[in-house]
Amino acid sequence: MIGNLAHLTLAFGVLGNIVSFMVFLAPIPTFYKVYKNKSTDGFQSAPYVVGLFSAMLWIYYALLKTNVMLLITINSVGCFIETLYICFFLLYAPKKARMESLKLIVLLIVVGFGLIVVLTQFLASGVARGVIVGWICLVFSLCVFVAPLGVLRQVIKTKSVEYMPILLSVALTLSAVMWFFYGLLLGDFNIAIPNVLGFTLGIIQIILYFLYKNKKPVTIENISTFERKICEMEEQKFQEINDKSIDVEKLMSSLVEKLNKCKDASECMAAEPQTVPNCTIEVSS
Incomplete structure (x- = not known):
């Protein structure tokens, strides 16, 4: 029974390595396009830097354990591939994007990973060190799996799976399924738990794909046209209100002008001397 369990664990670990290797190779078309255009063309380096950090973190965790060698094999390959992607990106990225990428590398890889290694080495020991690093891996993996929620939101908004x-x-x-069972059979929940979320989000993505793949997409152009119509309606309302306010202002200025005229007329009448009728009194002698 124990032998069968060990063989099953090995099988899931090997399958996890194969599928994860395919996932690591997925960005190759993107970088072929970068090479062809000799420009990164708006692509970001963040996913590859995060991927490198994640692979380094799992290698460090695996080195603290004794029975997760298959984690070391696939994440070593991942480190190599992600490093190639980052170097390729830095080669063709414009100056601003290159500087932002270098800042992210220093912040995440040098400072972030360096602090994790130094602090756990000096402030923890033995089993506690592995537990702390395992929790860090778990939380970070959950954050990585949550990242595609932006893509799901875009799919629902545009009704397009492009x-x-x-x-x-x-x-x-x-990949999430394989690593979940690998972690479960090993009794390592730091590996198993994040992949539950990964499997769930993956199923949601597949359902959304088949739900929207044959639907007419709401293009950005249509959304822009709709927003433009709303803006035109708002401008028209504002213009009507503005016209009414102008009419009111004209009416008020007209009234003020008339009042001023009346005031001037009354002042002029008050300033003129009063004429007394010439009366002649005849005295009879």
């Missing part, structure tokens, strides 16, 4: 490649979604879902 920005959600189904093959990558399926690969990530399979």
